[in-house]
Amino acid sequence: MGRLLLIAARNLRQNRRRTALLSAAVVAVTMLLVLLGSLGNGIQATLLEAGTAMITGHVNVGGFFKITSGMGSPVVVDAARTLADVKELAPEASRIVQRRRGFGKVVSESDTIQCALTGIDATNDEALRGILRIREGSLDNLDADGHSILLFEKQAERLNVSVGDDVTLSSQVVRGQTNAIQVRVGAIARDMGLLSIMSSYVSLDVIRDLYQLDPDTTGVILVYLDDPEQAGDVKARLREGLLARNHRLMEDEPDAFYHKFQQVAGEDWTGMKLDVTTWEDELANIQWTMKTFDTISSLLIGVLLVIVVIGVMNTMWITVRDRTREIGTLRAIGMGRFRVLVMFLLETVILSVLSALAGVLLGAGIAELLNSLRIPVSQGFQIFLMSDTLRLVVSPRSLLLAVVVVPLLTTFGALIPASRAARLRPVTAMQHAG
């Protein structure tokens, strides 16, 4: 085997140009595989971090209150009792925070935008504090006067407002009347792509005043866990426990709360029903970005891999043709068919493994470099990437995948020419003119 390895290495060295070209192709594809994988990981990581801070907890206890069967509001009444029950039923929670939910218009002198209005306890909402990058003002302003709003850059730009300016919030309230209140812009945060297009944050009191809610109400109780993987178990326990404590529960529907309005309005019940969801349920509709990205990158990588495999196959055909007389001689002096096959395959294995390793190292290095440069991305990409800068996360799993998959496929591409070489009859091969 050692001798075969030596022969394979010698052949690669002798055909430097061919080897260099093939190596470059394999390095490039592996590097691209690593970079696209890292970009995908980056989006997934951002989605998890930002989504579970901005939109959802790891487990959420929300629900709808219906005055009439046709009109549901995302309000949890009897909030104090519900909160106490949630605390008891989820003792492993690392944090529990409350938010209020609303939707309406933000109107300035210049323009109007429509967005989800989330009432937050800015002082205690650590997840949100950790993820938002404040460009102007402070999140503390939201708690300081109780009537402030946090806008994202593009929203503030469109409304032509800055910190300290007043805007009007207008929304249809529980009985269908429109209410409007004036709030002050307390902070402007950097955009966060898809997650910041349709949402803004206000003080808890703003939502209460806008919707004229009783103080003992909330919108949703967000439960954060040290291990988000436990979310499913905690959700099941909460559902069971809340039912046992005489809370009415909605059917378990793994979907975001804002997708449930129509369904709830069509159901024939009034009063309060709680809804328990996990972060995966709430982000289900945003996961399409991941699926889209995965599909596009898989297609791209697939096409590139096919090109490389065809290139390897073609090169091996040429090699076999060039070395037909050599093969004949080797066969004549006693080398078996299998050893000829292995000799040719070893050339591809050495080339592809070394190139894939180089590609992985290069890809990981470029990913780190791009991260350190904090490259800003265009508005269109921001929506997709959910960040205003390029973020790549290199995972050992994707590196290992690249190192295994690329050599496997290229070796597979070399299998047919190598087996053809192994099948050559020594007499025929030695008579070859090539």
Add this chain to the structure above:
Amino acid sequence: MPLHMLTLTATLLLSAAAVPALALDADGMKKVLETIDERQRNAGDHKSLVYIQTKEKSREDVVMEAVVYRRDASDQFMILLLKPKAERGKGYLKIDKNFWMYDPTVGRWERRTERERIVGSDSRRADFDESRLAVEYASEYKGEEKLGKFTVHHIRLTEKPGADVPYPVTELWVDKETNNVLKRQDLAASGKLMRTVYTPKWKKVYSESKKEDVWYPAEIRIYDEVEKDNSTVVLIQEVDLRPLPENIFTKAWLESKSR
């Protein structure tokens, strides 16, 4: 004149200026509101052709043509849109306490709130419906004022519990001479001014069922006070008070007109 007499005279004059002249008492106000309602009430059916022009910032003006059908005795109400082409066949129908919107492009009925904007304009269903001020609101007299050349009663109305009105508080400026409402300001629960409505032109049409004239605002100018660049003008024309077909206020009838 002694100083104390001068002071007294000045005080009386100031008091006269501060206190509204001829203030209406509770009965007087109720009478004014009942008169407003009664002048617009029709004992039978109502059909009118309306034009709704909406102006919004950064959008082209839209003019819609619609027919409003009412049967006030049984609290039935319907709007059928005729123009523009994109909105043709769309309709609103009130059945009992429910307010429905029909969209012929998807062939679906959607339950809507009674207080929502009509076809995205600043108008509400109540703007096209019969006046029920005395029934739906508690009133407070704010004073007698001048509105341009008109002398008007300024009345503040607050919704009564359970009343189905688009705004909880409304202020009216009522022509003292004719009892026509000339100006109206609608306020949100927070006290914020939401819209100002002017009804400068009032017309009357003879009602066979009522055996007297029925008054209606021929022109309604609505100014959005939140989104200041938005406004709506509603022109009410061709008011017909003859009886409508019996089965007109049904989903099937509106759908048939939408085809």
